[in-house]
Amino acid sequence: MTVLKKVTAIAAGVLLLVVTACSGGSDTGNAGQKPGDSSSQELYTIKVLSSAANPIVKKSDETPIGKVIKDKFNIVFELIPYTGNYRDKLNMMLASGDYPEILRVERQDLVMKYISAGAALPLDDFVENSTYFKDSFQELISYWRMPANDGKLYKWEMAVPQDVNNFCECNDIAVRIDVLKEQGYPKLLSTDSYIAFLKKAIAAQPTTNGKKTLGVVAPFAESWGMAGILPILYEKGDKYIAIGNEGVVFNIKEQKFEDMLLNPYTKESIQFFNKLYQEGLLDNESFTDTYNQVLEKIKSGQALAFYYTMWAKDVVNNTLEKAGHPELEYVQLPIQTNTMVEEGQKKNLRLETVRPFDSIMITKEAKDPKRIFELVDWISSEEGQLLLQSGIEGMHYKKVDGKRVLTDEFKKGYKEDVDYMAKQGFGFFNILGFKAASAKDGQPYSLLSDINVHDEFTLTAPVAETYKAMGWENSRDWYLKNGVPAPTGLASGVIIDPASPEGLTSQKMVELRIKSSANLIRSKSDAEFEANWQAVIEQYQALNPQKVVDKYNELLKEQLEIVKKFKN
Structure with missing residues (x-):
């Protein structure tokens, strides 16, 4: 989601399925037909893995958006559920030689593995002859060439380019509105302010609907849990941004990599969860909970707050509204470490120039790579992006005084059916590439990214009233007033060869941090935490982590020079 995102909830309100297309089971016809004319093309069915245990829609042509794609290209995606860690699955597929079509x-390390193994097809000829792709991603193509030693292009990425008007990956913390109201809408920001607030709230409400009230819930059992979101308070100020779940963070002010574990804000982040634990405010099951398990807890309003997974908020609030418990709904709030608040730091709004976490490639197992890329090419056009993100004109949006506005049909569906987006086909084709930016008409491709549109009908009345009571103009008010655009540049695309000495050390650094995290959180006192912390740091320093940090900075410098050559 970087960390991140595993579910990749990028454009607000747009369902993003974490998918990857499976090889086999595809019926392909003649390649090279004119895009938009599927009359002479046989049906091309591509099986696609979905992280959803039970996908709402099995085939893309069961949706209105999918039917448009089928009519134009005679291509259908079929969702096949999978379970387990996605990166493990990628490694297993590579080892077995069973490469999917798309x-x-x-992340970049696995991109490099697939390229080195010969699993990915070079896209240069397709791009050179493209109608839209080359112009749409002109600035990014040079960056996307970076993982390959031969300088060829083997991938594109989802959710780039990005801009602050349409994209805010502000995955902080969500709090129940009833307890905010009970305490007079306190201005929460520092970790200490949250501890005090939650202690008072759980004392006042020890049970919720007959169940024990939980303080904070978090999906630490996910691959991006302990590895990514536990230490991530380091990115909530204006000095650092997250570039993945590796051993480094990026100093945006000085444009250099620094060690993650040794960063003082990382320590404050882990200390926050230790304080929650000491006060009985951290759900003990957070250590073993996946995202779906956390989702079930917050759908019942049992937790006073949930951490990081802000993409769940709208669905959860709609569920609570329908269940007759609007008082248990959640609002998203910012959080910073105590030091950041004391220093009056702003909040970096990380805008990824590159997003290797969501790298897409066509593999050598593709039955008809040219036909696949024709669809990719068209999706990168204005017409394709508007279909992908705004839907079908007349059904999902209409033009009023030259502007796109959501139809009553869309609003009604979104409000009344939590599965509406999936049933319409939103998110089904995101693997083909989508832009978290504005269209040529000046509006976001996804109208739900417009904060006024989003708030108008995605916020329930109690949530909208809560923001108003807090003095916010809209649900993103604090971020717009305190946020600083922070483009990542090449930082999130730099990766060390995992087989190199520095790469092996980097893996050990991450493994030690993850392995030590639960014990640090479970420290019974501040003194015990400090003793445990020093023991971890002693082990960590023995790995000589600085050589890894130095290597990252060396690679960044080299890659900046290479990109200059590509652009020239």
């Missing part, structure tokens, strides 16, 4: 690859 594949989402998570």
